[in-house]
Structure formats: C-alpha cells, structure tokens
Amino acid sequence: MDDAQFFLGATNKSVLIVDLDGTLIHTDMLYETFWSAISARWLNIIPAMRASMNGKAALKRSLEEMGPIDIPHLPYNSDVLDYIADWRAKGGQVALVSASDQRLVQQVADHLGLFDAVCGSDGTRNLKGPEKAKYLQDTYGESNFAYMGDAIADLEVWKYTTKAITVGVSKPLAKRVEALGIPVERLSDRKRPVKPILKAMRPHQWLKNVLIFLPMMAAHQFSAITVAQSILAFVVFSLIASSVYLLNDLLDLDADRAHPRKRFRPFASGELPLVWGTLLTPLLLMTGFGLSLFMGWAFFGVMALYYAVTTAYSFLLKRELIVDICALAGLYTLRIIAGGVATGIPLSVWLLAFSMFFFFSLASMKRQAELKSGQNMGQEKAHGRSYKTSDLPLIANMAVSSGYVSVLVMALYLYSDTVRALYSFPAPLWGICLVLLFWISRMTMISHRGWMHDDPVVFAARDYISIVCAIIIFVCAIVGTMF
Template sequence: MITALIQSMRPRQWSKNFFIFAGLLFTLDKYHPAADYAKTLAAFIIFCILSGAGYIVNDILDREQDRVHPSKCKRPIASGMLGPGAAWSFAALLVLAGTSASFMLDPAFGCVAIFYLALTLAYTTVLKQVVLLDVITVAAGFVLRAVAGTTVIGAIISPWLLICTILIALFISLAKRRDELESLREKAPDHRLCLAEYSVPFLDQLINITASSTIMAYALYTFFSQTGEEHPYLMATLPFVIYGIFRYILLVHKGKGAGSPELLIILDKPLLADIILWAAACAVIVALPGKL
C-alpha cells in the first residue's frame, strides 16, 4: 500500500519542480542568507507534495482512459493496485500538509501555492480536454513554479524568466502531445479528447515556433536584460540552450520518449550533460560579478 501511494505521487515527475530554483540561480550575485537556500529547498519539497496530490487526483479521474494507454495503464490507480477511496484520502492529506507548510514558510509563497493548486484542478477537470488550452495550462504551471521560487526568497520576478519558462514549457508540452499521437494513433482520442483536434504536422509547426522563440527569448535575455548587462559573459551559455533544444527535437522525431520528458532528460546522457553544464555555467557566471 505504501509503495502504491508513493508511486501514485509520480516521483519521477518531481523534476519539473526544479524550476523553483531558477530565481535563486539567476540572483546568485545578490546576497542570500543561508535561510534563502533553505527556503528554496523547502519550497521545492512543498511543490513535490502539492504536485503529487494533483497527480493522484488526475489519475483517479482518468483511470478509465489510462487503462487504454500502453504505459499509463501500469500506474497504481489505473492498474487497481490503489483504490479510489484510499487515493482520495491520501490526496486530501497531501493538500492539507502542503498548503499548511507553504503558508508557514511564507504567506506570499502560500498564495502562489494555492493558485497552483487551483490551476491544477482546473486542468484536471476541464482544461486538459480543450485543444491548445491544455498545453498552455501546463506551461502556466511551470511559470508558477518559477514565480514561487522567486517569491519565497523575496526576489524580483524577471519578465525574461517568465517568458523563457513559458516558452520552454510549451515546447516540452507540445512534444509530449506529439508523442501521444504517434504512440496511441487511432486510440489517441480515447485517452484524451483534445488529441482528436491535433495532428502531427500541426504539432510540428507549433514545436518549431516555440523552439525558435525559446532560443530567441533566451538570446535577448542574455544580451539585453539587467542580468545580461551585469554579466555579459552570460551570452556564452546560449550554445547550451541551442544544443539542448535541437537535441530534444531530434529525440522527438526518433520517438525516444518525449511522452515522458522527465525520463528522457535523465536517460539521454548528451541532453543531461548539456543541462548540467548550462546550469553550472550560469551559476559560475552569475555568482562572480565583476569577474565574468
């Protein structure tokens, strides 16, 4: 039972919550007391709890559709390992614990957490069945993670951070929809109604648009934002972003698991190495003002 409960929280997808660290990463040149690092880590844990609750509710409501999916049918609720009653109770406990902890950590952060829960519920019950709004809502969830990370340490929310976050999130979400269409084919609408409105050529166009926009937005950020002006060598991280996006597109077209981006990033060694090197380069450049 315990194993099924933990699995239902989808720990593999908690990597999405690393966006919470973005605010801290790009303000390393500012003074941060040790408490800020502890708060950011606590915020990450809280969002893992809250997102886990959201995943459970989603799997309860989608258990019938998940049973026709080649991989989602193995999830605890869809497979029958975990009953809906126990799942509902566990989700409620997680929401109570997560929201209580979020307001104890920081009231403003708690408000962002509540808004994230509301967005997750809207997505789970309605928006995920509405073409285009489904991927936009997922992207908005990533933006709220980034906002939560800056809010908890009292940092100023950069518009550039929000733009880059929503674009890369749209890119990943669209690639996931494409993978679902390719893997499920004629069964796709049975799993998700809005998939009937999508097509691979249409999604390829949107993927290309968001990929190009992401690269352009990040390039403009490194050149013209306040952070970019203070750290001109930040533009040296642009090749990592370009390679990462190109590599991801390559894997999408090879059918290498874009339906599970959290696993794709970990299992594809070149992509994982690129992300680590990008983060390390950003940290070094931003943390050493006047030197790099």
C-alpha cells in the same frame, strides 16, 4: 431468487461463491464508480450525497448510473481466474456474489462468461457481511458451498462454508479465518502499500519543482535564509503536486488502463487500492497548504492558484484544444513565480518571457509524444483529448518554434544591463543558447520518431545527452562569473 440460482443451489454440492471487489478484481467498484462519476461531472457529488442518505445500496446504484465503468479493462486477478477455470474444469459450478451493484456485477459476469449465477446489491439491500451470509444460506444451504473473499466482512460468510479461499488478506484476518475450523486455502498474501504509494506520488516528477530554485540562482542570492526558503517551497510544492497526481490518476482510470504504459500505474493496475488515493489526496493537500502558511499569505495564494489551475486542468482544461498546452506551460511558470515569492526575489521580465515560450515548447512536446504513441497504435484520436493524430505536424511546429523563440529571448537577455551586473565575463553564456538550440531540436526529433515517453522532463532526466547538456549549461554559467 431466480430459477437459475435455485437450481444451482439445490442440485450441485460443488459450488464456489466468488466475491468481486478485492477478490476477482484488484479494485473496488464503489470507488471506481465514484471517481468515474466525478470525472464525468464533478457536480455528480451532490446527487451521490443525497443517495447516500438512503443507505449504501442506494449510493451504489446512484454511482453506477452516473459513473460508467470500462469493464473489459478492469484489473482482474489472474490467480482467481485460474482458480475458477480449474474449479469449472473439475465439474464444479461458480457464482459471482458481490456487494457491488447488481448491474455492474452482471456486466462483469457477462464479460468473463465464467459464472453460472450472479447476484449483487439491488439499490435497496446491500449484499455484504450478514446480508450476504443470509442470502447464500437461503440460496445454497448452510455448509454447502466454498467461498472466496478478501475482507473482514467476509468472516460472516466463511462461518457457513465448507471451505474458505482467501485472496490478499492480512495476517491477522488470515488467523481469524483459520480459527473458524474449516479448510482454508490462501491464494495470495496482502502486499505492503508503501512502494505503490510512493510510486503513485511520482517523486520523479518532483524534478519539475527544481524550477523553484531558479529565481535564487538567476539572481545569484545564496544566503542561508534564501536557500532554506527555497527548500521549504520545494517541499510544499512537491506535496501539493503529488496530491494533484493522485487526483489525476483517480480521475483518469479508464484512460490510463487503455494506455500502453499508463496502465501499469498503481491505481490503474490495481496494485494500490483506490481507497488509499481517496484518503491521501486530501491529506497531502492539507499538509502542503498547512506548511505554505509558514511562507506567508502571498506564497499561500500562489499555491492556491496552482491547485486551482491543476484542478481545472484535471476536470476540464485537458480536454480543450490548445488550452491544455497553455495551462501546462503556465503551471511550469508558476513554479518559478512560487520560488520568487517564497524568497522575496523580484522576477525579471526576461525570466518570465523565456519560461513562457520554453515551457510552451515542452508542453507541446508532451502532446506530440502522446499523439505519436497513439498513431503508432493505429488510433486516430487521442483518448480523453481534443487532438487527432493528423494534428501531429502542427503540434511539432508549435513545439520547435516556441522553443526557438525562448532561445531568442535568452540571446537578447545577454545584452541586458542585468547580465552585465551579474556576470563579469558574459561571453560563455552564448554557449547556453547553442546548447538549448541543439537540445530543443533533438527533443522534438526524438518525439517525432516516437522514442519519447509522454513527459519530456522525465525523459530528459533519464537521457544521458540531456544530462550532458545540463552540465554544459551549468559550466557556462559558472565560467561567466569567474573572470
């Protein structure tokens, strides 16, 4: 115990003890440092496992050393901050006491400047539950402080307080706190995680998985078995893709919190605890791969390749110049390949060539939109990427030129024997080329002007002109088969 803590405990009867994880911040430092360490270097999981053998406090210290945290951008609980400010305004003193590592707790306290004393786990002692209760009694005396917490482990502390302030606790826990017979104040109730979980899974991104149906549609094979196979493949791809989205969000917490829009994502904002992502990521992955076995080993192999590429993208490829764009384009194309493998429909060279150039264009637009957003914010370099805002003209040229090449491939395809076999009246298909030329040009221009969200596919799904273009393309394809 240092002199400041002893003085605070001995002379002031109006002391508020505030917990950190889940109370002052809408997150947990253990998971924050874990994912930060893994993001920095995935092999960090090995020393973390070794440290865990020496206890939880040792694990926290090890993760703190390997996983730097962006303290200013943590999701702080505004209600708690207001409560602390009000407590201090009335002459009370406040201490931040947490089971998180002392170094992190001190950094938070230094950033906020609201605490008179600070204490956390020290690498040997895990300051949680009974250990925290004992420390607080030794420092401040029994029933000589109010305590603000959020977890069932805090019951051991609330037994010895003059007042319990609960933050986001469940109803059963709230009843147990009230049963202690001390004054209780509830700042907020625990919210159900269903909506944040669905939001984190990004079902709107499943629109990309519609590409799985493209081989079936391009070959005009609409049997019940083919449709069922495509639907199951869509479900599998969506589950595994959502697992990847969760993993990406866990690895990109700092970058997302520094982003004007991504900071509202469930994990970055603290709306959804990181423990949910840590559990759901492998669960969705295993469920998806389990279902993929019903499609055969070839489809399982395609999904394994997809996951390998996306994982490599999350840890490495997204930071590599141009390689990241190629990887994104390849992941789009893998969806088409998955659809072909799932249904047993051979993929034409024309379809693969078109998809390669078209999706390279979309991936370039995505980077263009991100760089434009950064440029508008005065940034010179994209956060977590290898691009500079000065690269914008080149990225824009890549987007539009590869898009135009995909239209050229489409035009050449219209002269192939395949088209004559599938379409009795192929002339309307030229309308598809015109629409694609217009759409690619317009999307590139929108991105250039900074009007596009980061993902062009999501933007197109909400853009009525893009929807009209899709309808026209569909009508052209239908008319080509009617005469």
